[in-house]
Amino acid sequence: MNKTMVFCVDQEHAAAVTKRINNERSSKAGASPAPTGRGGDVGATLAVAQNVSPELLARLLEAPDADAYDLLAHLAFNAPLVSRDERAKAFLNRNQDFLGHFKGKAREWETFAREASGLVGSLDRLGYWPEIEARLVQACEVTRTHLGDKQLEAQVLLDSGRMAYMQAKMTAALESYRQALELFRAVGARLGEANTLKAIGDVQQFRDERDAALESYRQALELFRAVGDRLGEANTLKAIGNLHLDQGDGERGLEMLDQALNLYRLVGDRVGQANIYWGLGLRLVNNGALQEAEPLLAQAVGLAQQFAPGHPTTEHWATVLTQVRAQLAQAKGPETAKPTGEQS
Incomplete structure (x- = not known):
């Protein structure tokens, strides 16, 4: 069965408000008031209201916080005037179950995005690059379309760039970094901006764009110092130092x-x-300065055995150190001195 919705218009109220609108407009324009609706002529009343800005209605009705919909509803039907905040609170009170469903989804989406970013720096070392990349693509789409969280989207883009960098996909890495940088700057996230500038500098250094890399590092260093991130500052100083060494x-x-x-x-x-x-030790080895390199390599191995014992990198470093010591011993002949002990 078809249902017809009937609006009961308060004609007297509408006519009174319309008269006030006409008087306001004619007093400014110096013209005669336009006819108001009478005896059920609601069309004339609404025609007047249609040509009046919501700002004028809000002023006349002394309701600056009311929405245009509520202003017109009050004019035509004498509906209660409510502010935007009051309407929003009423919506929240009436629709807790509905909104709760989406809050739960939002939490799931956010968790997924953060976990995808967290895979960079952990599983990437085990060779799960395609799987991580696929998750990062999904995470970026989730943050953009469902969450609207620009800072989280920027972090996902930064981690996507890092994955591309690890695989020497420098063009892809730089594109992800530039998108991340734009978003971090848009939300005023200076630490994210600093991390991204440092990452951009790494790509530029890899491409042998040394001046550009130094400028990116300079900007990153300034931001790290401004936000008090000592570790970020140290990482950037290390990158700058290595770049200067490369330049002689x-x-x-x-x-x-x-x-x-x-x-x-x-x-x-x-x-x-x-x-x-x-x-530093490797640089000396490559220059044939094995005697000077040995204590530096020994300190590196000693530290690695503390925080990553048995790790493939630690084992590789230890092998290189053993080879260096063997060459030093061979060079010295039978009278081999004791090797420098590792740092504890």
């Missing part, structure tokens, strides 16, 4: 690495310390 500026490079090393010690990051010792 040994003094400046070692100065940056020394600053980074001090910060790593300050925050208790043994991984950062080990990487600096190992990097």
Whole structure:
């Protein structure tokens, strides 16, 4: 059976409000008032209201916080005037079950996105790159279409870039980083911006775009210092130091690495310390300076055995150190000195 909805218009109220509107408009324009609806002529009343801005209605009805819908409903049907906040609260009170369903979904989507990002730096080391990449693509879509969380979307994009970087897909990495940077800046997330600029600098350094890399690192370093992130500052100083060493500026490079090393010690990051010792030691090995390299490599191995005993990287470092010591012993002949002990 068809149902017909009937609106009962309060004609007297509508005519009175319309008269006030006409008087307001004619007083400003210097014109005669337009005819108001009388004796059931609601069409004339609503025609007047249709040409009046919601701002004028709100002022005349002394309801600045009312929505345009409520203003017109009050004009035509003498419905109660409510503010936008009151209407929103009423909606929440009436629709808790409905909204709760979507809140649960939102929590699921957010959890999925964060877990996908968390896979970078864990499972990636085990070679699950295609699976992680697929999840990151889904996570990015979820944050964009269902959550509207720009900062979380930016983090997912940053981690997608890191995955591409690990696989030497530099163009893809840079595109993800640039999208992430734009979003982090849009929401004012300076730490995210700093991490992304550091990542962009890494891509530029890989591409041998040294001036561009130094500029990206400079901006990242400034932001890390501004937000008080000592670890981010140390990582960036290390990158700058290695870049200066690559450019042949040994003094400046070692100065940056020394600053980074001090910060790593300050925050208790043994991984950062080990990487600096190992990097410097390898440079010396490549230059044939095995005697100077050995104590640096030994410190790196000693630290790695503390935080990652039995790890493939630790085992590889230990093998290289053994080879260096063997070459030193062979060079010295029968009178082999005891090797430098690892740092405890």
